[in-house]
Amino acid sequence: MRILLGGIPLGCDNIGDEAIIAGVVKMLKDSIPGVELTVATADPATGDRLGVKTVPSYGFAGVGIDGFAAVAKMHDAYVWCGATGLSDYPDVALDLLDAAQKAGVATFVWGVGMDDELNPVFFKASGKRRALLRLFGLVGWYERRLRANLAKRISNILPCCKGVWLRDPQSAAMLAKMGFPGAQIAADSAILLSPTKSTNQQTNKPTHPLTLGLCISTQRQVVDLDGVKGLIAAVRDSGARVLGIPMNPKTDRALLESLGVECIPGNTPEAVMAAAATCDVVLSSRLHLLILAANVGTPGLGIARGSKLANWLANFNRPVEGNVDDCDWKRVTGHVLAALKERGDWDAVRVAAYARLTARLESAREAFIGKLEVCHAG
Numbered sequence: 174m175r176i177l178l179g180g181i182p183l184g185c186d187n188i189g190d191e192a193i194i195a196g197v198v199k200m201l202k203d204s205i206p207g208v209e210l211t212v213a214t215a216d217p218a219t220g221d222r223l224g225v226k227t228v229p230s231y232g233f234a235g236v237g238i239d240g241f242a243a244v245a246k247m248h249d250a251y252v253w254c255g256a257t258g259l260s261d262y263p264d265v266a267l268d269l270l271d272a273a274q275k276a277g278v279a280t281f282v283w284g285v286g287m288d289d290e291l292n293p294v295f296f297k298a299s300g301k302r303r304a305l306l307r308l309f310g311l312v313g314w315y316e317r318r319l320r321a322n323l324a325k326r327i328s329n330i331l332p333c334c335k336g337v338w339l340r341d342p343q344s345a346a347m348l349a350k351m352g353f354p355g356a357q358i359a360a361d362s363a364i365l366l367s368p369t370k371s372t373n374q375q376t377n378k379p380t381h382p383l384t385l386g387l388c389i390s391t392q393r394q395v396v397d398l399d400g401v402k403g404l405i406a407a408v409r410d411s412g413a414r415v416l417g418i419p420m421n422p423k424t425d426r427a428l429l430e431s432l433g434v435e436c437i438p439g440n441t442p443e444a445v446m447a448a449a450a451t452c453d454v455v456l457s458s459r460l461h462l463l464i465l466a467a468n469v470g471t472p473g474l475g476i477a478r479g480s481k482l483a484n485w486l487a488n489f490n491r492p493v494e495g496n497v498d499d500c501d502w503k504r505v506t507g508h509v510l511a512a513l514k515e516r517g518d519w520d521a522v523r524v525a526a527y528a529r530l531t532a533r534l535e536s537a538r539e540a541f542i543g544k545l546e547v548c549h550a551g
Contacts, residue, residue: 184216400502
């Protein structure tokens with residue numbers, strides 16, 4: 174069986190996206206003996222790292238979709254897998270699904286999320302256009318039209334897929350509001366990434382110094398960076414250390430280093446899990462640091478930039494600490510200092526949460542693999 178994976182901007186300096194694709198590749202290889210996987214990515218090194226073939230990242234990184242249909246036709250199925258693509262960059266992924274369907278290729282959506290807010294870059298009026306629309310009182314009309322056009326595309330293209338699984342119930346509810354109520358629920362494929370032996374060894378870390386793993390994203394950056402600086406100073410004053418774990422190895426790293434935080438050298442999901450395993454708690458405005466930290470048993474606190482962090486933390490009965498636009502950093506600092514010293518019932522809650530997530534993912538995987546095999550047989 175030959176499967177093409179894509180629909181997210183892989184190879185574009187987002188460790189979370191790389192964790193997703195690594196989880197999907199692991200799942201498919203474990204489930205389908207002899208499967209041949211091709212990944213659409215801007216990073217050719219993905220081929221050696223994951224043991225897959227690669228093609229250009231169609232629709233992303235300056236690459237159009239010309240030639241995509243011909244590549245898709247060389248496969249039994251095309252799978253749009255992971256990330257928050259339904260709200261961040263839905264038109265690109267829908268274009269790819271549509272092209273594959275028109276080429277007669279079976280299409281699937283696997284593990285995709287949807288924020289409660291569509292990407293303002295594409296779905297909010299801005300600049301001169303906003304000024305002109307505001308002059309005529311048409312800003313709301315224009316933005317509603319953008320949403321309506323997306324809903325129409327969703328209702329036309331997703332029903333033609335052989336299967337659609339989203340990563341959480343909240344995403345499925347949002348998608349239903351956008352015109353497709355038929356999505357099934359899986360879980361984020363990054364939970365399938367297991368810590369390596371060396372990572373497990375690092376979990377037996379000395380109890381001192383206590384360590385906070387920190388990632389502040391440059392995507393919808395925290396407004397109050399002075400509040401972040403105050404948190405860093407307070408953690409250090411308590412005798413603990415702050416370790417930067419950038420989930421974008423370029424932009425996040427530059428921001429953290431500008432705040433005086435030393436960052437880990439690695440830029441892979443495995444490096445992130447190894448670093449998180451040395452931490453007592455992580456604080457992040459990037460979802461997948463929280464997921465990879467939970468994979469190795471490290472508690473996480475989240476600063477929201479949309480609903481996805483809140484959706485993930487709900488699995489552990491935890492709220493977000495605030496959001497990038499409005500956050501009480503003194504309160505967050507108090508929570509971080511308390512979490513550094515006391516795990517509470519985290520371990521028991523995590524075990525129960527992962528049992529639910531794994532069961533949900535396994536049920537979805539069985540249905541997904543079954544439909545893939547039907548397509549291959551046909």
